[in-house]
Amino acid sequence: MGVSAPGLLNLKCGGAFSQSSGFPGVLFGRTKMPAALRCMRLDEDDISSSPLLTFSSDYLADSIEVREWESGKSLETIAANQGIKIRRRPPTGPPTHAVGPFEFRLENDGNTPRNILEKIIWDKDVEVSQLKERKPLTVIGKALENAPPVRDFIGSLEVSHECTGMPALIAEVKKASPSRGVLREDFNPVEVAIAYEKNGAACLSVLTDEKYFQGSFENLEAIRNSGVKCPLLCKEFIIDAWQIYYARSKGADAILLIAGVLPDLDIKYMIKICRKLGIAALVEVHNEREMDRVLAIDGIKLIGINNRDLETFEVDISNTKKLLNKDRLQIISQKGIIVVGESGLFTPDDISYVQDAGVKAVLVGEALIKLEDPGKGIAKLFGKDISI
Numbered sequence: 001m002g003v004s005a006p007g008l009l010n011l012k013c014g015g016a017f018s019q020s021s022g023f024p025g026v027l028f029g030r031t032k033m034p035a036a037l038r039c040m041r042l043d044e045d046d047i048s049s050s051p052l053l054t055f056s057s058d059y060l061a062d063s064i065e066v067r068e069w070e071s072g073k074s075l076e077t078i079a080a081n082q083g084i085k086i087r088r089r090p091p092t093g094p095p096t097h098a099v100g101p102f103e104f105r106l107e108n109d110g111n112t113p114r115n116i117l118e119k120i121i122w123d124k125d126v127e128v129s130q131l132k133e134r135k136p137l138t139v140i141g142k143a144l145e146n147a148p149p150v151r152d153f154i155g156s157l158e159v160s161h162e163c164t165g166m167p168a169l170i171a172e173v174k175k176a177s178p179s180r181g182v183l184r185e186d187f188n189p190v191e192v193a194i195a196y197e198k199n200g201a202a203c204l205s206v207l208t209d210e211k212y213f214q215g216s217f218e219n220l221e222a223i224r225n226s227g228v229k230c231p232l233l234c235k236e237f238i239i240d241a242w243q244i245y246y247a248r249s250k251g252a253d254a255i256l257l258i259a260g261v262l263p264d265l266d267i268k269y270m271i272k273i274c275r276k277l278g279i280a281a282l283v284e285v286h287n288e289r290e291m292d293r294v295l296a297i298d299g300i301k302l303i304g305i306n307n308r309d310l311e312t313f314e315v316d317i318s319n320t321k322k323l324l325n326k327d328r329l330q331i332i333s334q335k336g337i338i339v340v341g342e343s344g345l346f347t348p349d350d351i352s353y354v355q356d357a358g359v360k361a362v363l364v365g366e367a368l369i370k371l372e373d374p375g376k377g378i379a380k381l382f383g384k385d386i387s388i
């Protein structure tokens, strides 16, 4: 049943909705409201048909974050209480000010990103607001009906792991990255995807961020329409539920949710959307606190441990082992979760190390994409042919 909490909405929003996009995108008194609450408005007013999610009011009422929001806490405070240091947008607005014909910049802690991840998120916030204006969910809802059928991302990882006895490979189609710059000058995403599949990748991860990774949704669509059978992860910085629908409309079978960016309520809500769309969610963590938060959320089937600190770029593969202690491995096994080791994996020893730590899949970009023949790089990385 759809949500029936108009009072809650009025209380939060003071009636200030952006109707043009059919999606609330307005800054509120304290700060922007959590994505989950914003989407509630959208579900109520704009979308009534499947497969878009309609809220259950019980689900919202039960959430600690909703109660905190109601009692006057800002989204930033709620996030900070969960150990999230990334601010969703500049607290004091962008650093550019116009006075008459003059424009000047005043930089301070409130409008200067503290690290690259925060910068990416601030830029993404602007990008998504603009994209949503152009392609509101009412339009995407129609594209969803024509989207290619969903492929079983988790099933594919399980089959590969069972058949090879090695961690299943999610091979990353990535032209560039903020930490390494351009990784492959002569970059043909479809050729790379075909080579990865032929040489044993169970799934592919396709970067869609343009500004920092030189990726695109065109690449995702092109790979999907090329005859490649591997399920596709849309590697994007998701901060808004709209992006999940958009990714699915472009052929994604899985999306990435970063626990260092998203508070629990958003993760829970986005997981529900994924379930409704039939796609998988890879929930990425980097530290113990994020891992414990994510393990406490029901319905998560895929956890990625990123060995790269996205705030400093430091890479340390022992991070995977550190996060997989005995107690956590027990919960992981009880819940039937697959853990993916991500970043900084270059050799068969690296693969064995994270496998021994407890991962059943790995996500690899640089070690493969930089090679002249990225497909052949897979057997080198694993020390054996893993094609099945």
Ligand SMILES: O=C(O)c1ccccc1NCC(=O)[C@H](O)[C@H](O)COP(=O)(O)O
Pocket: 116, 117, 172, 174, 177, 178, 179, 180, 306, 308, 310, 313, 342, 343, 344, 345, 363, 364, 365, 366, 367
């Ligand atoms: O790779 C980066 O520089 C980066 C910077 C900021 C946010 C995310 C970033 N990378 C995403 C990833 O985690 C990797 O693409 C992925 O795990 C593969 O890593 P690798 O095998 O080391 O290329």
